[in-house]
Amino acid sequence: MRAVCKKAGIIFIIMVFLIFTLGPILWCFIVSISPENEMFSSTVNFIPNNPTFQNYAMLLNINTAQGQIFIRGLVNSLKAVSVTLIIGLPISLMTAYALSRFKFKGREIIRGILLTTIVIPVFTTIIPLYAIFSDLNILDNIFWLSIVYVSSFLPMITWVISNYINGIPVELEEAAYLDGCGKVKAFLLIIIPNSLPIISAVILMMFLMTWNQYQIPLILASSLDTKPLSMVAAEFSSKDMIKYGMTAAAGILALLPPAAAAAIFRKSLIFGFTQGAVKG
Amino acid sequence: MKQDGKLAYGFLLPASIIILGTVFYPIVKTFIYSLQRYKLTQPENKKFIGFQNYIEIFKSQDFQYAFFNTIIIMAVVIFIGFIFSIITAVILNSKIKISSLLTAAAVIPWALPPVVNGIVWKFIFYSDFGFMNKILFKLSLIQEPVKWLDGRYGTLLIIGLTVAWRVIPFCAVVFLANMQSIPKEIYEAAEVDGANEIKKFFNITMPLLMPSAAIVLTNLTMSGINVFDEIVALVGFRNLGQPLLIYNYTQTFSYMNFGYGSAVTYIIMIASGFFGYFYIRSLNKGGGAV
Amino acid sequence: MSKLTFKGIGKTYSGEIHAVTDFNLEIQHDEFIVLVGPSGCGKSTVLRMIAGLEDITEGTLYIDNKAVNGVQPKDRDVVMVFQNYALYPHMTVYENMAFGLKIKKVPKEEIDKMVKEAAEILKISDILNRKPKALSGGQRQRVALGRALVRNPKVFLMDEPLSNLDAKLRINTRAEIVKLHNRLGTTFIYVTHDQTEAMTMGDRIVVMKKGVIQQTAPPQELYNYPANIFVAGFIGSPQMNFIDVKVVEQNQSIILKKDDIEIETHIDMAKNLKDKDYDGKTIVIGIRPEDVTIKSIGCNCDNKVRNSYLNAYVDAVENMGSDKYIYLKAGYDSITARVAQAFKVRLGDEMRVYFDKSKIHCFTKENGQRIYL
Numbered sequence: 004m005r006a007v008c009k010k011a012g013i014i015f016i017i018m019v020f021l022i023f024t025l026g027p028i029l030w031c032f033i034v035s036i037s038p039e040n041e042m043f044s045s046t047v048n049f050i051p052n053n054p055t056f057q058n059y060a061m062l063l064n065i066n067t068a069q070g071q072i073f074i075r076g077l078v079n080s081l082k083a084v085s086v087t088l089i090i091g092l093p094i095s096l097m098t099a100y101a102l103s104r105f106k107f108k109g110r111e112i113i114r115g116i117l118l119t120t121i122v123i124p125v126f127t128t129i130i131p132l133y134a135i136f137s138d139l140n141i142l143d144n145i146f147w148l149s150i151v152y153v154s155s156f157l158p159m160i161t162w163v164i165s166n167y168i169n170g171i172p173v174e175l176e177e178a179a180y181l182d183g184c185g186k187v188k189a190f191l192l193i194i195i196p197n198s199l200p201i202i203s204a205v206i207l208m209m210f211l212m213t214w215n216q217y218q219i220p221l222i223l224a225s226s227l228d229t230k231p232l233s234m235v236a237a238e239f240s241s242k243d244m245i246k247y248g249m250t251a252a253a254g255i256l257a258l259l260p261p262a263a264a265a266a267i268f269r270k271s272l273i274f275g276f277t278q279g280a281v282k283g
Numbered sequence: 284m285k286q287d288g289k290l291a292y293g294f295l296l297p298a299s300i301i302i303l304g305t306v307f308y309p310i311v312k313t314f315i316y317s318l319q320r321y322k323l324t325q326p327e328n329k330k331f332i333g334f335q336n337y338i339e340i341f342k343s344q345d346f347q348y349a350f351f352n353t354i355i356i357m358a359v360v361i362f363i364g365f366i367f368s369i370i371t372a373v374i375l376n377s378k379i380k381i382s383s384l385l386t387a388a389a390v391i392p393w394a395l396p397p398v399v400n401g402i403v404w405k406f407i408f409y410s411d412f413g414f415m416n417k418i419l420f421k422l423s424l425i426q427e428p429v430k431w432l433d434g435r436y437g438t439l440l441i442i443g444l445t446v447a448w449r450v451i452p453f454c455a456v457v458f459l460a461n462m463q464s465i466p467k468e469i470y471e472a473a474e475v476d477g478a479n480e481i482k483k484f485f486n487i488t489m490p491l492l493m494p495s496a497a498i499v500l501t502n503l504t505m506s507g508i509n510v511f512d513e514i515v516a517l518v519g520f521r522n523l524g525q526p527l528l529i530y531n532y533t534q535t536f537s538y539m540n541f542g543y544g545s546a547v548t549y550i551i552m553i554a555s556g557f558f559g560y561f562y563i564r565s566l567n568k569g570g571g572a573v
Numbered sequence: 574m575s576k577l578t579f580k581g582i583g584k585t586y587s588g589e590i591h592a593v594t595d596f597n598l599e600i601q602h603d604e605f606i607v608l609v610g611p612s613g614c615g616k617s618t619v620l621r622m623i624a625g626l627e628d629i630t631e632g633t634l635y636i637d638n639k640a641v642n643g644v645q646p647k648d649r650d651v652v653m654v655f656q657n658y659a660l661y662p663h664m665t666v667y668e669n670m671a672f673g674l675k676i677k678k679v680p681k682e683e684i685d686k687m688v689k690e691a692a693e694i695l696k697i698s699d700i701l702n703r704k705p706k707a708l709s710g711g712q713r714q715r716v717a718l719g720r721a722l723v724r725n726p727k728v729f730l731m732d733e734p735l736s737n738l739d740a741k742l743r744i745n746t747r748a749e750i751v752k753l754h755n756r757l758g759t760t761f762i763y764v765t766h767d768q769t770e771a772m773t774m775g776d777r778i779v780v781m782k783k784g785v786i787q788q789t790a791p792p793q794e795l796y797n798y799p800a801n802i803f804v805a806g807f808i809g810s811p812q813m814n815f816i817d818v819k820v821v822e823q824n825q826s827i828i829l830k831k832d833d834i835e836i837e838t839h840i841d842m843a844k845n846l847k848d849k850d851y852d853g854k855t856i857v858i859g860i861r862p863e864d865v866t867i868k869s870i871g872c873n874c875d876n877k878v879r880n881s882y883l884n885a886y887v888d889a890v891e892n893m894g895s896d897k898y899i900y901l902k903a904g905y906d907s908i909t910a911r912v913a914q915a916f917k918v919r920l921g922d923e924m925r926v927y928f929d930k931s932k933i934h935c936f937t938k939e940n941g942q943r944i945y946l
Binding site: 013016017020021023024025027028030031034094095097098100101102105106107108110113117118119120121122123124126127128129130131132134150151153154157158161186187211214215216217218222232233234236237240241247250251253254257258261262264265266267269272273276277 | 288290291292294295297298301302304305306308309310312313316371374377379381385386387388389390391392393394395396397398399401402403404405406407414448453456457460505509511512515516519528531532535536541544545548549551552555556558559560562563
Binding site: 172174175177178179180181182183184185188192193196197 | 624625626645646647651652653655657659660661662663672673676677720724
């Protein structure tokens with residue numbers, strides 16, 4: 004009897020847990036498949052009688068007005084992620100390696116500065132950047148936007164990678180030096196192949212952090228050409244609020260890629276974030 | 284190891300350029316703006332006015348209003364976030380077979396774009412027939428739909444809840460990592476001494492979680508201060524219940540008051556940096572996660 | 574040719590910590606040199622300076638008469654076998670061994686030939702496709718050796734390569750390494766803290782303590798003529814016995830007095846002590862356990878010289894199978910004696926302890942330096 008009680012208790016807790024964790028998203032999904040009229044009525048039906056995927060069809064259809072906006076936003080987000088990864092990954096690897104393995108004057112100072120920049124909020128730097136971008140006419144430029152994205156998470160990613168590299172035994176590089184490598188070759192042929200776990204974690208982290216950007220593009224990129232998906236979804240929410248279904252659908256579509264990536268690669272994600280724990 | 288001067292600087296060059304250009308230069312420039320009367324709509328009137336902007340800010344009712352709103356949000360986030368991340372960590376730490384799947388579920392709120400987070404929660408607390416109202420109506424607890432987001436405190440509470448929901452996974456993971464590093468011999472010794480589950484939790488687990496508690500608290504605090512995206516999705520840029528960052532945004536980009544806005548941002552940065560400092564310190568002491 | 578010369582080599586960290594001081598040594602081509610000493614004596618630091626992994630703070634190092642102080646590790650043509658092997662985890666055994674050659678742009682067919690040859694010699698041909706984590710400790714060690722072997726360097730450096738192996742494997746591999754040296758005819762420089770390894774493997778041994786060379790000599794010379802108390806105590810197991818005695822002239826001869834015990838001296842030793850003016854002084858004598866004879870107290874022994882033995886009681890006995898170590902206490906002194914397996918004693922037995930007078934070593938009390946010869 005006690006065993007059954009305990010089991011029931013566990014199942015109950017799990018159910019509550021899942022409701023709180025995934026419930027809100029589930030509700031959003033339900034809204035997204037409710038036809039307009041059902042949403043408006045004050046019935047207490049939770050699940051619509053005639054669910055429809057019309058909203059999704061509309062958003063993903065290049066021929067509708069909303070579809071064009073939505074798809075454009077999706078493409079922009081993908082572009083931004085690609086550019087950010089291409090620029091951000093090599094730079095953070097190089098910087099992390101230098102901070103971890105090179106001996107040079109001012110190393111500790113630079114590490115300290117790097118750490119401090121993690122906590123500077125976006126707004127503090129964005130105003131002059133807006134002025135500069137506006138003057139140079141690069142306000143709606145995916146490349147420069149990505150550079151700003153990179154700068155927003157470069158310190159943290161570098162910190163995480165350098166902690167990982169600190170855990171690689173120095174003897175491996177020393178053996179490489181004796182085998183004829185200089186520091187650069189040792190970096191490319193020994194360190195990087197042995198850093199694959201952290202590299203995948205960091206790619207995931209950068210993907211999430213770029214896809215989820217809102218404040219930076221809000222200020223630096225508001226034309227249709229560069230608006231990322233997060234902004235598109237937000238605009239549906241404020242301007243087209245009446246069309247609940249469509250807004251909800253936009254939200255669901257916008258959260259699918261990061262949610263799926265995080266859920267599938269959760270071990271890598273957690274590994275990446277906990278690498279910051281290693282001392283010094 | 285040997286000295287690596289030139290090569291090191293070469294490796295550090297790209298990052299340095301980026302950081303110098305997009306962080307250091309702007310920070311200085313923002314400070315300079317903050318000392319000027321600078322409205323983008325009247326560029327010819329740009330004038331150095333010292334700390335007048337700052338004085339105006341501290342006297343401003345709107346600023347104080349926004350300030351208190353931020354404090355309330357922070358309190359909600361910390362309270363809900365701390366308790367539930369510990370609970371979540373305990374659940375994820377249990378040895379049941381599907382704990383891996385539960386972790387997958389737990390991670391999802393963390394991964395959402397905050398803006399979408401706001402959208403999702405808007406549908407729950409929507410004034411007419413959001414989920415919350417539907418449930419309460421069905422349970423006959425209310426007759427009329429509650430207009431959650433129409434009042435100041437309702438709004439702040441919901442914002443806090445939304446932010447907490449998003450940040451709990453991360454904090455739970457921090458606690459979880461800490462929990463899993465506690466050697467099980469300690470628990471076994473306590474069992475021999477006669478402790479039950481509850482006693483074990485409060486006398487062993489909780490005290491040993493203190494290192495990561497610092498990280499979690501700082502993280503919760505900073506999330507509370509820096510909330511922006513969710514608010515835009517929930518209630519837009521309206522004045523009612525607006526916390527500091529929204530105030531900052533509207534001053535700077537709606538009223539185009541760059542000088543004033545820069546000063547506001549500097550004040551927020553100092554407050555944020557203050558908590559951030561503790562964040563970094565607890566990072567450096569190890570025993571937790573980024 | 575691979576001759577090394579160390580002139581006044583020193584290593585200082587942060588201007589304060591002297592890891593190595595005034596290291597002078599000439600190593601000839603094809604020698605097997607062992608650097609031995611306790612933890613922290615600087616032996617690994619010397620090795621790393623040869624490899625170029627540490628900067629040389631003072632002095633000059635010459636390889637084949639060329640000063641190499643500032644030369645990068647990759648240009649020195651030395652190889653090193655690390656204590657933890659440092660095998661590249663992401664490469665197979667074959668790739669690990671081929672790596673150095675690949676970097677030097679050796680053609681593929683040649684690499685293949687050289688790797689396979691080295692694998693043959695070290696008997697690892699059957700594991701060429703495995704990765705390090707799938708190998709046992711002994712196999713990893715061979716791969717580390719193989720990686721070094723393939724490069725055909727001027728100098729082979731080994732940093733305690735056997736310390737992570739179990740005892741039996743250690744002994745086997747010891748012999749393998751010596752065989753390898755004979756086969757290759759290259760200079761080997763080997764670092765260890767184990768004096769047995771040093772004694773069995775080296776052509777010459779360099780004993781170090783706290784960064785300073787204590788003595789450089791072939792094994793037997795080190796054993797028979799240790800330059801100071803440290804070397805005498807470090808080399809040889811069980812450790813040499815040390816006793817304080819007073820030098821006294823008596824009847825035209827020198828005797829060593831311990832309380833009222835008088836120990837005879839060998840005629841050369843007596844002359845030495847007298848000439849060097851040690852009459853009346855206190856010195857430390859050393860005698861190895863195998864040169865100590867013990868007889869039971871009530872024995873009917875040759876009493877030619879009265880009181881020429883110490884009185885002691887048996888404190889502990891270690892039966893090694895092949896012989897026995899008897900640990901005795903004589904007053905405040907402890908003495909170890911090695912006796913035959915058949916020798917019968919019990920704990921607490923009173924014994925007479927005799928020293929072979931031709932095997933007594935003399936050291937000064939002040940600084941432990943050797944007196945005799």
